Amino acid sequence: MTQQTRTGLKELQRLDMRIHSARQRIRDFDPQFEEVEEPALILESELETSRNRLKEMKAEERRLERGTEEKRERVKRLDERLGGVRNLREEAAVSAELEMVRRALQNDEQEAMTLIDQVRKGEERVSELEAAFMEASELVEPKKKALLAEREEAMKDLDLLEKKREAFAGELDPEELRIYDAIRGKGQRAAVAELTEDGACGNCFGIVPLQHQNEIRHGNTLIRCEACGVILAAPDENGGDDDGSSADVSAGNAGAESASDEAAGSDEAAGSDEDAGSDEDAAAVGASDDSGDDEEE
Numbered sequence: 001m002t003q004q005t006r007t008g009l010k011e012l013q014r015l016d017m018r019i020h021s022a023r024q025r026i027r028d029f030d031p032q033f034e035e036v037e038e039p040a041l042i043l044e045s046e047l048e049t050s051r052n053r054l055k056e057m058k059a060e061e062r063r064l065e066r067g068t069e070e071k072r073e074r075v076k077r078l079d080e081r082l083g084g085v086r087n088l089r090e091e092a093a094v095s096a097e098l099e100m101v102r103r104a105l106q107n108d109e110q111e112a113m114t115l116i117d118q119v120r121k122g123e124e125r126v127s128e129l130e131a132a133f134m135e136a137s138e139l140v141e142p143k144k145k146a147l148l149a150e151r152e153e154a155m156k157d158l159d160l161l162e163k164k165r166e167a168f169a170g171e172l173d174p175e176e177l178r179i180y181d182a183i184r185g186k187g188q189r190a191a192v193a194e195l196t197e198d199g200a201c202g203n204c205f206g207i208v209p210l211q212h213q214n215e216i217r218h219g220n221t222l223i224r225c226e227a228c229g230v231i232l233a234a235p236d237e238n239g240g241d242d243d244g245s246s247a248d249v250s251a252g253n254a255g256a257e258s259a260s261d262e263a264a265g266s267d268e269a270a271g272s273d274e275d276a277g278s279d280e281d282a283a284a285v286g287a288s289d290d291s292g293d294d295e296e297e
């Protein structure tokens with residue numbers, strides 16, 4: 001294994017970190033969607049409650065109306081009977097009943113008045129809520145649309161990164177890749193770390209034995225930190241180049257002498273990526289090609 005292979009692993013880790021944050025970014029949209037929809041949902045539920053309440057009041061109003069109608073009818077009939085009574089006793093009885101029905105009628109009318117007032121207020125409340133709900137709903141759609149578009153963008157970014165990663169990983173030494181994947185797992189754990197200037201692991205800062213330090217610097221064998229298990233890589237020659245352009249740098253460093261041999265493999269690997277139409281991707285693949293294939297010659 002050459003030093004270039006380890007450089008490839010470092011680049012792979014940078015890609016994986018970008019993929020990890022791209023996935024996080026996509027997940028972060030979920031609460032945002034809820035937040036956008038929440039005001040309208042609350043109003044909708046309030047509106048439903050108010051509508052039901054109003055419906056009940058109107059049913060009660062109708063029941064009361066029928067009752068009053070009946071009582072008025074009875075008052076009319078009792079009045080007529082009062083006109084045709086034959087003696088005082090009968091007159092007293094009819095008068096008493098009439099008085100009773102009239103009082104009940106009065107109560108009903110009183111109740112109906114109150115209810116009419118409540119229905120009016122209920123109707124006002126419902127139309128207020130309807131307007132507020134409409135307004136909130138109108139706001140939801142454009143906001144949702146904007147979020148969907150943003151999420152779509154983020155998903156495209158992720159897709160590109162994943163394709164890039166796939167192509168890139170395909171060019172790495174399979175055994176080193178297997179170890180890398182096993183260490184990294186599904187999370188954000190570091191799988192590769194650089195040796196620090198004073199010979200410590202860049203991940204846990206445990207001191208690495210001198211013999212191992214030399215092997216790491218020459219890149220002959222894959223050495224893992226005895227303390228934390230990360231794959232140790234030699235530092236980048238030009239110092240902390242963390243801006244993601246290091247793939248191109250490694251392409252420059254890597255086997256120029258075997259460039260012609262690489263050409264066929266490089267085109268093949270880049271083929272799938274060209275569909276996605278990114279020159280940058282093709283460049284990254286080219287870079288990994290140089291580093292990966294060196295070993296097999």
Ligand SMILES: [Zn+2]
Nearest residue numbers: 201204225228
């Ligand atoms: Zn360590």
